[in-house]
Amino acid sequence: MEERISMVHGSGGAATNELIGAIFAKEFASKTLDRMEDSAVVEGAGKIAMTTDSFVVTPVSYPGGDIGRLCICGTVNDLLMRGAKPKYITCGFILQEGLEVAKLQEIVHSMAECAREAGVEIVAGDTKVVSGNGELYINTAGVGFVPEDREVSAERVCVGDAVIVSGNLGDHHAAILGTRMGIVNEIKSDNAPLGDIVEALFEAGIDVHTMRDVTRGGLATVLKELAKTSDTTIELEEEKLPVTPQVKDFCGLLGLDPLYMGNEGKLVALVPANQAEKAVEAIRKAKYGEEACIVGYVNDSAPGKLYIRTRIGGLRNLEVLQGEGLPRIC
Amino acid sequence: MNRHKTRRMSLEEMREFLADYDGPEINIMEVCGSHTAAISKNGIRGMLSEKLHLISGPGCPVCVTPTAYVDRLIELAMTPNTCVVTFGDMLRVPGSKQSLSEASGMGGRAVMVYSPMDIFQLAEKEPKTTFVFAALGFETTTPVYALLLEEIIERKIDNVKLLTALKTMPGVIAYLCENGASIQGYLAPGHVAAVTGSKLFQPLAEKYQIPFAVSGFEGEEILAALCGIVKAFADEDCRSKVMNFYPAVVSVEGNTRAQELVAKYFKPTDAAWRGMGIVPGTGMELREEYKKYDMGSHDLVEDNKKNKACCCDQILMGKMQPQDCPLFGKVCKPLTPQGACMVSEEGACHSAFACQ
Numbered sequence: 001m002e003e004r005i006s007m008v009h010g011s012g013g014a015a016t017n018e019l020i021g022a023i024f025a026k027e028f029a030s031k032t033l034d035r036m037e038d039s040a041v042v043e044g045a046g047k048i049a050m051t052t053d054s055f056v057v058t059p060v061s062y063p064g065g066d067i068g069r070l071c072i073c074g075t076v077n078d079l080l081m082r083g084a085k086p087k088y089i090t091c092g093f094i095l096q097e098g099l100e101v102a103k104l105q106e107i108v109h110s111m112a113e114c115a116r117e118a119g120v121e122i123v124a125g126d127t128k129v130v131s132g133n134g135e136l137y138i139n140t141a142g143v144g145f146v147p148e149d150r151e152v153s154a155e156r157v158c159v160g161d162a163v164i165v166s167g168n169l170g171d172h173h174a175a176i177l178g179t180r181m182g183i184v185n186e187i188k189s190d191n192a193p194l195g196d197i198v199e200a201l202f203e204a205g206i207d208v209h210t211m212r213d214v215t216r217g218g219l220a221t222v223l224k225e226l227a228k229t230s231d232t233t234i235e236l237e238e239e240k241l242p243v244t245p246q247v248k249d250f251c252g253l254l255g256l257d258p259l260y261m262g263n264e265g266k267l268v269a270l271v272p273a274n275q276a277e278k279a280v281e282a283i284r285k286a287k288y289g290e291e292a293c294i295v296g297y298v299n300d301s302a303p304g305k306l307y308i309r310t311r312i313g314g315l316r317n318l319e320v321l322q323g324e325g326l327p328r329i330c
Numbered sequence: 331m332n333r334h335k336t337r338r339m340s341l342e343e344m345r346e347f348l349a350d351y352d353g354p355e356i357n358i359m360e361v362c363g364s365h366t367a368a369i370s371k372n373g374i375r376g377m378l379s380e381k382l383h384l385i386s387g388p389g390c391p392v393c394v395t396p397t398a399y400v401d402r403l404i405e406l407a408m409t410p411n412t413c414v415v416t417f418g419d420m421l422r423v424p425g426s427k428q429s430l431s432e433a434s435g436m437g438g439r440a441v442m443v444y445s446p447m448d449i450f451q452l453a454e455k456e457p458k459t460t461f462v463f464a465a466l467g468f469e470t471t472t473p474v475y476a477l478l479l480e481e482i483i484e485r486k487i488d489n490v491k492l493l494t495a496l497k498t499m500p501g502v503i504a505y506l507c508e509n510g511a512s513i514q515g516y517l518a519p520g521h522v523a524a525v526t527g528s529k530l531f532q533p534l535a536e537k538y539q540i541p542f543a544v545s546g547f548e549g550e551e552i553l554a555a556l557c558g559i560v561k562a563f564a565d566e567d568c569r570s571k572v573m574n575f576y577p578a579v580v581s582v583e584g585n586t587r588a589q590e591l592v593a594k595y596f597k598p599t600d601a602a603w604r605g606m607g608i609v610p611g612t613g614m615e616l617r618e619e620y621k622k623y624d625m626g627s628h629d630l631v632e633d634n635k636k637n638k639a640c641c642c643d644q645i646l647m648g649k650m651q652p653q654d655c656p657l658f659g660k661v662c663k664p665l666t667p668q669g670a671c672m673v674s675e676e677g678a679c680h681s682a683f684a685c686q
Binding site: 177181254255257308309310311312313314315316317318319322 | 345549665
């Protein structure tokens with residue numbers, strides 16, 4: 001096989017088959033996918049959760065992960081945030097001419113590994129080639145099943161809920177930006193599937209009111225939207241926010257605010273305050289949840305507002321991220 | 331020049347002092363955009379007594395840049411084989427008709443970087459394109475552009491140029507003092523003072539009998555400086571004081587190496603400030619011998635508001651609060667800025683919008 005992708009790999013003919021056989025079919029092998037039919041026919045019933053996502057991150061590999069791992073994490077985490085158990089994934093690859101086949105191989109391998117870790121099956125795929133500079137984009141769809149007794153939705157947020165984050169803020173954003181700018185540091189992306197954390201919460205019997213994946217826009221954007229949807233007030237404590245010293249310094253250097261920086265392996269959960277300690281304990285025992293903590297509470301002082309009590313005792317109002325933030329972070 | 335010698339107050343004492351203050355009303359101007367942002371980030375306005383007012387001054391470099399400069403950047407971005415390189419905020423500042431980011435949607439070329447030095451990578455990749463850095467800022471940033479120039483000359487790079495809109499603080503503070511701004515104390519910018527030394531503010535404090543407190547950008551540092559100003563204002567003998575609340579970073583003399591570097595490449599000039607017109611001696615431009623690296627920065631003085639009702643000029647001079655502008659929060663929001671003060675996180679209007 002050639003070293004680089006060319007237009008012929010998108011022809012649908014022999015070269016496409018060769019590419020699929022050498023890379024995708026090998027890495028994603030499963031009973032369903034091996035059939036190579038026009039669509040996958042899969043088992044499942046009940047409440048179905050569906051999602052779709054596109055991944056355009058640049059660079060495609062960064063400290064702690066790559067676009068392959070990212071696309072699985074992003075997709076399963078979206079399903080998990082509604083209480084679903086992720087089951088199936090499809091993926092469409094848009095490859096630019098000139099992409100190194102070895103790079104593609106590496107990304108597809110990391111994708112397959114992450115899918116195994118997350119317990120999802122990649123059941124269908126597609127490949128197209130376009131002209132360009134050797135980059136690649138991935139579009140996914142995800143399907144999961146929601147157990148009957150689970151109801152996780154923004155509408156359930158209520159006064160008295162505790163706000164829990166599953167770990168340190170800003171790592172993915174800082175890792176991507178650091179790589180782009182060539183700033184030497186030890187920050188790694190936190191891209192991770194959050195299935196263990198979510199299941200741990202339900203197994204501990206926590207009545208999870210709502211959960212959100214803390215991605216683009218950061219914690220402030222996610223919580224401001226929740227405050228508006230639920231017509232409640234969320235008040236955070238600056239001192240409680242978990243941020244590693246490395247990310248804190250990185251932010252200081254560039255004038256960034258961890259509250260508005262994206263993660264790819266962190267969730268925020270709103271649960272009744274009297275279950276909050278138990279929920280934190282459960283998350284901390286789960287994979288990727290070691291740094292979980294309570295960062296604030298919901299009250300009714302000013303519906304729709306998100307505040308943070310600052311370290312020196314001031315009260316700061318937080319809005320959703322304004323402007324573009326950092327483009328192509330996922 | 332006085333190092334602040336009184337016993338350090340605890341956080342609790344500072345909070346109480348500023349919340350319970352019941353003397354004459356005091357307007358304190360924070361001249362620096364980074365202070366505006368830090369005050370908002372720390373929620374400091376809400377911690378102060380009703381007798382204490384914080385007023386944002388003309389210290390956000392993006393906010394004070396006249397429209398002619400933005401228009402010139404757009405003209406360059408639209409020129410074939412030319413690319414404008416800038417910090418993010420500048421992309422969205424309205425010129426007389428449009429912003430740089432709108433122009434790049436119409437075929438212009440503008441790239442955002444986090445460090446001016448990133449321009450060299452771009453220039454190396456495309457030797458036939460001229461890359462123009464939008465070099466704006468105050469005393470803090472000018473040394474960085476001097477370093478940039480030093481590297482351009484040393485490496486004999488001929489496709490990197492500057493469009494400058496560099497400003498200096500003392501002249502504009504004097505302008506405010508003489509043009510009816512009612513200010514009883516200045517929170518002086520720590521970053522500027524780190525380069526220039528705290529001595530920069532001494533003549534102003536003495537001439538106008540207004541205390542200056544050089545401050546860092548952490549919440550506690552700002553609170554300490556505010557306490558210092560309030561105390562100095564109460565004591566007539568102290569009104570001409572420059573207090574240094576940032577001694578770990580700021581000395582009396584400043585960073586002489588940086589000062590020399592700036593003096594090597596730049597010389598003082600008159601500068602146009604958005605909404606204020608030309609203020610003599612408040613700018614820096616390239617010296618004659620380095621003019622070949624300049625892309626036409628001189629005479630960019632036109633200042634035509636995109637929206638005639640915009641009150642940025644009054645706000646920059648501390649004569650009006652952002653909330654009093656008829657456009658504020660209505661047509662003028664961070665995503666649809668009508669004036670420059672709504673663009674940058676350091677702008678008075680942006681900051682006030684975020685704190686609503």
